[in-house]
Amino acid sequence: MPLLDVRDVTVEFPTRRGVLRALDKVSFSIESGEILGVVGESGAGKSLTGAAIIGLLERPGRIAGGEIRLNGERIDTLAAEPLRRIRGRRIGMIFQDPLTTLNPLYTIGRQLTETMQTHDRLSDADARRKAIGWLDRVGIPAAAQRIDAYPHEFSGGQRQRVVIALALCAEPALIVADEPTTALDVSVQAQIITLLKDLTRDQGTAVMLITHDMGVIAETAGRVAVMYAGRIAEIGPVADVIRHPAHPYTAGLMASIPSLEHRVPRLRQIDGAMPRLDALPTGCRFHPRCPKVFARCRDEQPDLLTAGATRAACWLHADG
Amino acid sequence: MFGFIASRLLQAIPVLLVVGFIAFALFAYVGDPVNMLLGQDHTEAQRLALVRQLGLDQPFFVQYGRFLCAALHGDFGISYRLAQPVGALLAERLPATLELAVTASVLAFAIGVPMGVYTGIHRDTLVSRLFMTGSLVGVSLPTFLLGILLILVFSVWLGWLPSFGRGPVVHIGRWWTTGFASWAAIRCLILPAITLGLFQMTLIMRLVRAEMLEVLRADYIKFARARGLTRRSIDFGHALKNTLVPVITIIGLQFGGIVAFSLVTETVFQWPGMGLLLVQSVAAADIPVLSAYLLLIALVFVLINLAVDLLYYAVDPRLRSRR
Ligand SMILES: Nc1ncnc2c1ncn2[C@@H]1O[C@H](COP(=O)(O)OP(=O)(O)OP(=O)(O)O)[C@@H](O)[C@H]1O
Ligand SMILES: [Mg+2]
Numbered sequence: 232m233p234l235l236d237v238r239d240v241t242v243e244f245p246t247r248r249g250v251l252r253a254l255d256k257v258s259f260s261i262e263s264g265e266i267l268g269v270v271g272e273s274g275a276g277k278s279l280t281g282a283a284i285i286g287l288l289e290r291p292g293r294i295a296g297g298e299i300r301l302n303g304e305r306i307d308t309l310a311a312e313p314l315r316r317i318r319g320r321r322i323g324m325i326f327q328d329p330l331t332t333l334n335p336l337y338t339i340g341r342q343l344t345e346t347m348q349t350h351d352r353l354s355d356a357d358a359r360r361k362a363i364g365w366l367d368r369v370g371i372p373a374a375a376q377r378i379d380a381y382p383h384e385f386s387g388g389q390r391q392r393v394v395i396a397l398a399l400c401a402e403p404a405l406i407v408a409d410e411p412t413t414a415l416d417v418s419v420q421a422q423i424i425t426l427l428k429d430l431t432r433d434q435g436t437a438v439m440l441i442t443h444d445m446g447v448i449a450e451t452a453g454r455v456a457v458m459y460a461g462r463i464a465e466i467g468p469v470a471d472v473i474r475h476p477a478h479p480y481t482a483g484l485m486a487s488i489p490s491l492e493h494r495v496p497r498l499r500q501i502d503g504a505m506p507r508l509d510a511l512p513t514g515c516r517f518h519p520r521c522p523k524v525f526a527r528c529r530d531e532q533p534d535l536l537t538a539g540a541t542r543a544a545c546w547l548h549a550d551g
Numbered sequence: 552m553f554g555f556i557a558s559r560l561l562q563a564i565p566v567l568l569v570v571g572f573i574a575f576a577l578f579a580y581v582g583d584p585v586n587m588l589l590g591q592d593h594t595e596a597q598r599l600a601l602v603r604q605l606g607l608d609q610p611f612f613v614q615y616g617r618f619l620c621a622a623l624h625g626d627f628g629i630s631y632r633l634a635q636p637v638g639a640l641l642a643e644r645l646p647a648t649l650e651l652a653v654t655a656s657v658l659a660f661a662i663g664v665p666m667g668v669y670t671g672i673h674r675d676t677l678v679s680r681l682f683m684t685g686s687l688v689g690v691s692l693p694t695f696l697l698g699i700l701l702i703l704v705f706s707v708w709l710g711w712l713p714s715f716g717r718g719p720v721v722h723i724g725r726w727w728t729t730g731f732a733s734w735a736a737i738r739c740l741i742l743p744a745i746t747l748g749l750f751q752m753t754l755i756m757r758l759v760r761a762e763m764l765e766v767l768r769a770d771y772i773k774f775a776r777a778r779g780l781t782r783r784s785i786d787f788g789h790a791l792k793n794t795l796v797p798v799i800t801i802i803g804l805q806f807g808g809i810v811a812f813s814l815v816t817e818t819v820f821q822w823p824g825m826g827l828l829l830v831q832s833v834a835a836a837d838i839p840v841l842s843a844y845l846l847l848i849a850l851v852f853v854l855i856n857l858a859v860d861l862l863y864y865a866v867d868p869r870l871r872s873r874r
Binding site for chain 1: 769770771775778784867868
């Protein structure tokens with residue numbers, strides 16, 4: 232049984248001009264201890280997938296179909312209170328911008344102890360001791376002194392370390408990391424990724440790592456899911472997806488990322504932009520931009536099909 | 552910390568000097584104190600003697616300096632209307648106004664903040680809509696009308712609460728009188744405090760609500776939710792605390808306004824405070840009282856600003872470390 236199992240999850244936003252379907256039958260799973268990378272253009276639905284998993288979709292967004300299971304237990308239908316007890320304790324989340332994700336008016340020590348004491352019975356002294364331990368583990372120097380400092384007294388990279396400590400301190404089995412380094416200085420990005428990777432490996436924590444950086448995925452993740460216009464276009468082991476992309480969109484995406492370490496044969500850049508949710512094309516959502524489009528693509532929407540070592544939502548692989 | 556207070560007080564000095572100048576100008580040039588004091592029948596010699604006695608023959612800045620010096624010692628001259636020292640007159644009225652203003656503000660804060668938090672969190676419930684509609688009434692109902700309505704209902708019809716005066720007060724020390732010592736006096740305080748505080752309460756509620764809506768969208772609130780913190784801790788801790796800085800500002804300014812302009816409420820309820828004194832003094836063109844009142848109110852505003860700054864300082868660590 233996988234740690235996390237996402238089955239045909241559909242997320243909708245009711246608006247005045249009709250219902251927008253922002254996620255359409257998204258399916259994937261994460262094994263415990265595994266790092267799954269998630270990539271895709273801006274607006275593809277990566278953050279929404281993370282929010283749906285942790286139960287923090289913003290109104291009026293809602294899960295309109297499918298199911299999400301954690302260790303086999305449905306979590307998408309839970310009431311508010313049991314869901315709250317899962318957040319932080321069993322599924323953690325790391326946000327993009329460490330400058331805005333810490334409460335400016337509380338010391339970092341208080342934010343850590345409150346999080347741990349919310350989920351576990353801990354005396355104040357024990358919580359404080361554990362908080363110092365966490366700060367130490369994420370690489371805050373002189374943790375015992377710094378614990379009573381406020382967020383603004385730390386640099387951006389240090390704050391993201393604190394955020395990681397906060398996300399991990401109640402020892403969840405899964406972390407959703409939504410672009411954890413995008414807002415950081417280039418010089419500290421690698422450190423933060425390394426830290427995240429080492430800590431989660433030591434704890435056996437699984438990670439859903441959302442990023443735009445294929446280089447990061449290549450170095451950290453075991454598998455990668457490529458999202459396009461609210462659907463998963465391709466999912467499979469990182470090396471295979473990079474070397475032999477089965478979906479034309481993946482191929483184009485690889486070509487358009489210059490910082491890629493694993494060189495792939497340079498493909499022609501894909502023209503056009505991702506369609507808006509209220510103007511989705513018929514058939515495959517990628518077909519208007521696809522260099523390999525053929526008749527079936529315009530009429531029928533492909534589900535994930537086995538394509539060599541990966542699975543791709545593309546009619547090119549209709550015959551296996 | 553100490554340096555912060557000292558620098559704030561230093562900054563207040565020019566403000567007080569300017570207000571003092573206006574008060575002095577009012578004192579010296581509006582009306583003719585000599586005529587006021589001597590009345591119609593007097594000789595030229597009497598007049599000159601009085602002019603010299605009052606120091607009105609001195610150069611302008613000497614007079615200003617003397618005025619300030621006297622004011623610092625609590626000497627604001629003699630009321631034309633009541634023929635009593637103005638300082639003592641104001642000191643006698645100040646506790647009544649301050650107690651009324653503080654009670655009204657505490658009520659407004661204690662009720663307005665929870666209502667604001669509630670309507671901010673539960674935007675679309677029936678109760679929220681009722682509060683919001685009710686607050687429109689509170690904001691738009693003129694104070695005197697509200698006071699008269701309350702008197703009509705609670706004093707005339709129901710006979711529960713007294714309609715005027717301050718009731719039996721108790722002296723504390725030389726300068727202070729309090730109405731909190733007896734139930735009879737507290738009953739007198741209820742209607743005026745509601746009248747004076749309702750507007751402020753609705754204002755605080757709407758402000759807290761608007762700030763809550765803003766803060767609840769912040770990333771640190773999302774992160775707090777993602778860590779599984781309880782709603783209670785998020786709503787009344789993390790979120791509310793972040794709304795406090797603007798709320799403190801408004802409450803501070805409003806409190807100054809309440810002290811300065813409690814005159815309508817005090818008139819309606821015949822409350823023996825400074826507002827009532829002010830109304831009576833304006834009617835009688837009692838210039839010494841008016842100029843002293845002006846100075847006193849300026850001082851109140853300066854002190855409130857200082858208090859507001861100190862509260863910022865207590866709430867927001869970012870301000871603390873900047874110094
Ligand atoms: N409140 C909302 N109402 C309507 N549509 C929404 C709302 N929130 C998100 N969406 C839509 O959902 C889609 C997916 O958004 P999402 O934030 O998941 O993108 P993303 O892949 O994380 O992009 P980025 O890389 O920019 O973070 C977008 O097209 C967006 O317009
Ligand atoms: Mg996103």
